[in-house]
Amino acid sequence: MKKIIVVVGILLVFTGCKLFKESFGKEDDILKEVFNNVSDKASISRHTIYGRFLNLEGKLTKKVDNLSLVLASLDETLEYELILDKKEQETTFKTNKLINEGINLEDIKEGTYIFLLKEKKDNQELYYTLEKDNDYKDLEYYTITKNKLNKKITINFSKYEDNTYLKLDCKKESLPDTIYDVVIDAGHGGIDVGANKNGHYESHINLSYSKTLKKSLENLGLKVKLTREDDTKIPNYGDLSRVSIPYEVHAKLLLSIHQNSAYYNVGSGGVEVYVANNSNTKFAENISKNIVELTSTDYSTNKAHKIAPGVYLRTLSQDDILDMQHEALKEGYEPYTLANTSSTYYYIIRETGGIVSGAYVDDSNKEEPWNKYYNSNYGTESYLLELGYLNSSTNLKILLEEQDKYVEAITKSVKEYLEI
Ligand SMILES: [Zn+2]
Incomplete structure (x- = not known):
């Protein structure tokens, strides 16, 4: 504009x-x-x-x-x-x-x-x-x-x-105690370990990176909230959940930290940053670029859903939607009504931006409450960072040894994007 x-x-x-x-x-x-x-x-x-x-x-x-x-x-x-x-x-x-x-x-x-x-x-x-x-x-x-x-x-x-x-x-006006600038979401946790390789769990790596990144962003003067502070499983929806926290603290930016894995040989792995549909991708491009420049990791060679160097956009396919409807019928609950092929695939990106990012009532997990903010006209700008591949021994070594460099690269990107 x-x-x-x-x-x-x-x-x-x-x-x-x-x-x-x-x-x-x-x-x-x-x-x-x-x-x-x-x-x-x-x-x-x-x-x-x-x-x-x-x-x-x-x-x-x-x-x-x-x-x-x-x-x-x-x-x-x-x-x-x-x-x-x-x-x-x-x-x-x-x-x-x-x-x-x-x-x-x-x-x-x-x-x-x-x-x-x-x-x-x-x-x-x-x-x-x-x-x-x-x-x-x-x-x-x-x-x-x-x-x-x-x-x-x-x-x-x-x-x-x-x-x-x-x-x-x-x-x-000074910031109320309940309001934060940025939320960092350490992916998975507790019994949900995410990817794992040779005893290295994704959930542990995510938490370690998230805590270090929090300190680093706080050094910029930002007020930062973690979705989880320890190795516990937290709900996706409902009170104190990954989706609710960003709305409740009025976060301007959410970074969800993950490590990738694939069943096939990914060579030396690499970084992938996932964005919401209809986004300007310059921040995501900058995160990937800074990670590639400051760490020993490279851009991911994965071509699926790639829209720019190091930037990925995955939206729901017609098959994903049919699968969801099939699952709903099988389990006996109402299928999705608002999901369509322009809906962002990853719930943490889609559900935290309210009506802007196309959030909808996600009833995929019947045991959890839904996203009560799905119709909110106020939302957080969210990104999912797959920092590297655990099933690549080269990439795993880098992830374990170069955490500080990764954090420096992400901090640099945030500083530039938020113009601090
Ligand atoms: Zn993950």
Whole structure:
């Protein structure tokens, strides 16, 4: 998503901008001025946060050719390009195509902002306010901890007289105890050992890497939560589960740490980073690249599901979906209804991003509660890291001997991606 312009200064979007200047600090006066100048309203069908990115989708009940999104405060006006779908009687719009792009909330300065749509027509500018047309919750976001500082951003539909508008408030606030920047998920645990080779269990390696990575990210000043701290099996869903924790601590980023294994000869093995469908893959590419550069491990030679160097995207195949339906019928429970071939295969990636990553009620394990956040409009940007292959003796040796180098490579990638 392209930011078109940033106008620094008093709210400049309206012709009556002098009035804004004179009424500085009087929110009611500003809103009165806004509503005197807007032509009509547009409706918002989806407002979501995934990781650090806010995105909006909605419609205007007329055909327009040139429409942008304006985020205006007293101090600055931000303008963003929109993706439009024009029909005879309506125009639908969205802020972005990829789920981990959009309005980066880390870039928002302190202040109160109003969202408006701007239509350019015959040298004229027309403005539209945004009203809610969905059942999703208001959004609350804490920025990534930088220099021990955080900001709190709230995004909600507010009222001025009979008018509704979408508002964003951004202010300095210290991070509550329950909120974290990053979650690290040490894969498997307890009786679920994952892959194993010559007495080396994946679950143990994952935990050791996760603990070291936690310390390393904390050295960047980040607040980091582990899904498990010891060698126990934790539930996938329900309270204190791998899926619930990222939502509950409002994590911006989740890294799920795993080691690979295959029944065939994988040579010297190698790294594979799995991403959600419809993602910008630059962070995943950077993790793989830094691991290849800083450790003795190489890119994996596995070509299945590979979409970029060291980056993999696995979505459900038609066979996977049929298998799930068959299993459900056999076991006597309702089959999946929302899963389709664009659903991300790995549940830890798919289920932690809410509606953005296509989470659905996963009833594959009848003994566990479902993902109560599957319909959340707030989710975590999640990646699954297969650091190497245990069934390759070369790769296993590297994994056991070069943990610090791996952690350094992942830390470097996180630092760059989160711009710390
Ligand atoms: Zn695993």
